[in-house]
Amino acid sequence: MTLLVILTLGMALGWLAAILLRHDSFRQSFADIVTGALGSLGGYLVAGGRPDSHAIGFELLMLGALGAGLLLAAVAFLRRQTAR
Template sequence: MGLVILLVVGGLIGWVASIIMRTDGQQGIFLNVVVGIVGALLAGFLLTPLVGGAPITSGVISLPSILVSLLGAVVLLGIVNLFRRGSVR
């Protein structure tokens, strides 16, 4: 059950991140889920120890963990855009 929740929350986080970065029209549902989960993983490993709390991948879904995961997904989309287009947006 935890994997299903991670996929749903990761998909929502990836979708919101793609709207923030204005790449929503270029991505499908699958890529939104991938960006959300990979962004959550990166944020869980890098940002969560600095901010405190539990990462979203541990099964704890709270507002700070969702915000940190969203930040990780936005940063991941910025990096992908930087390599694809030469600019962050």
């Protein structure tokens, strides 16, 4: 259950990032959603969360959101660098 919540949180953040960055193509929006999910999962695991746990704490959710935000920012930065 925890894994589903963390991935959903990351996907929602990726979707919001696609809207804020005004990505028109499906490919870029899908990449943002996947990046958000992976970043959220990574942040959650680095924070000490376990995917098989049933306890979801506020701190672990926020660290998952932070992981998603950091990975989305890094990918957006790398996209701008390769576009130049």
